[in-house]
Amino acid sequence: MSVDFNINAESRSDVGKGASRRLRHAGKVPGIIYGSGKDPVSLTTDGNQLMHHLEHEAFYSHILTVTLDGKAEKVVLKDLQRHPAKPKILHVDFLRVGDNDVIHMQVPVHFINEESSAGVKEGGMVSHLMNSVEIICKAKDLPEFLTVDMTNVELGASLHLSDIEMPNGVASAALTHGADHDLPIVSINAPKGGGEDEETEETETPADAGDAAE
Secondary structure, eight states: OOOOOEEEEEEOOOOSHHHHHHHHHTTEEEEEEEETTEEEEEEEEEHHHHHHHHTSGGGGGSOEEEEETTEEEEEEEEEEEEOSSSSOEEEEEEEEOOTTOEEEEEEEEEEESOTTSHHHHTTOEEEESOSEEEEEEEGGGOOSOEEEEOTTOOTTOEEEGGGSOOOTTOEETGGGGOGGGOOEEEEEEOOSOOOTTSOOOOOOOHHHHHHHHO
16 A cells, blocks of 8 residues: 655755754754755754654655645655664755656565465575665656565576566666676575585594504
């Protein structure tokens, strides 16, 4: 089910490291909104509200609504700076988008029917090589996620970017550079080990060599 995300924000003229530090101490997150031929605007938004939105996977690949000084604008999340040690957001970047603007976005991949796949039934183990992929599309066509069906993936086989069934109007950014960029996204491999039945080769000791010489 589609989710609507609304972010309330205020423009700010007080910029710089000191100003940003004061905002964070007050529970605010500094940021910027830019794009669509308009001037960039420095802004601030509520930290708790933003953290709540970030708990949803869809927030990262969704058309969002930023209400800046009472005026709503459609945006996507383009960059997020997190504190290296604390659960805090240091800065957020929003890109304005119109329905027909072409955008590049990282979109999560959902793998379905893993446990019932042919390879897993044979004892294989699934290895996810990518959890998200970069896509190109118009803003109005942006999917929240891509789905990969693992049902028919056999033991020892892999799926590649070209195996993802893209929605209408959506393309893999990597594949626009040619077939040699068709990278694997998931594989089913035989479990490691399996040497338990092999006999270990005996090593001849110096004493054994002496006995053989007698």
